Amino acid sequence: MNGRITFTMIKPGAVAKENIGPILKIINEKGFHIVAMRLTQLSTLQAQTFYAVHKERPFYNSLVQSMTSGPIVVALLEKDNAVEDYRKIIGATDPAKAEEGTIRKLFAESVEANAVHGSDSDENAIIESDFFFNHSERFYKSIK
Numbered sequence: 001m002n003g004r005i006t007f008t009m010i011k012p013g014a015v016a017k018e019n020i021g022p023i024l025k026i027i028n029e030k031g032f033h034i035v036a037m038r039l040t041q042l043s044t045l046q047a048q049t050f051y052a053v054h055k056e057r058p059f060y061n062s063l064v065q066s067m068t069s070g071p072i073v074v075a076l077l078e079k080d081n082a083v084e085d086y087r088k089i090i091g092a093t094d095p096a097k098a099e100e101g102t103i104r105k106l107f108a109e110s111v112e113a114n115a116v117h118g119s120d121s122d123e124n125a126i127i128e129s130d131f132f133f134n135h136s137e138r139f140y141k142s143i144k
């Protein structure tokens with residue numbers, strides 16, 4: 001897994017707390033280029049589809065509700081070893097277990113409202129980018 005793109009969302013809680021700017025600053029400082037980005041809000045169907053892999057988990061309905069509760073930022077990020085390096089700088093899913101200095105340690109409110117999403121594989125980075133950006137291959141074909 002050494003592709004050059006990953007996909008992130010800044011989740012509703014972090015947007016509501018005016019943490020878009022501080023989170024993007026860290027993303028840039030850690031060497032990621034923002035190659036596509038927009039502010040949007042998920043419909044229930046979009047959130048259910050995005051998190052379909054978790055549909056049997058007890059937190060699924062609550063997660064869908066939380067992810068649709070307000071605007072989010074979606075962005076395509078570029079860097080060497082993007083998926084792995086981004087997951088390092090966001091930290092553990094549960095902010096109580098996240099390392100000092102990670103985005104989730106700094107900005108997450110709970111395991112559910114954990115500030116950001118980061119793709120977990122090169123394949124999912126592409127699937128998730130395609131979910132939000134029309135013809136997203138125009139952003140990543142030269143950097144894959």
Ligand code: ATP
Nearest residue numbers: 054059063092093111112113114116117118119120
């Ligand atoms: P993400 O996919 O958002 O980058 P992740 O890969 O660290 O996070 P996953 O296991 O894929 O974690 O879970 C997806 C999302 O579901 C988490 O980011 C979090 O918002 C929510 N979630 C995961 N586990 C729990 C839980 N035990 N209780 C509540 N919400 C949870």
Ligand code: MG
Nearest residue numbers: 117118119120
């Ligand atoms: Mg995940």
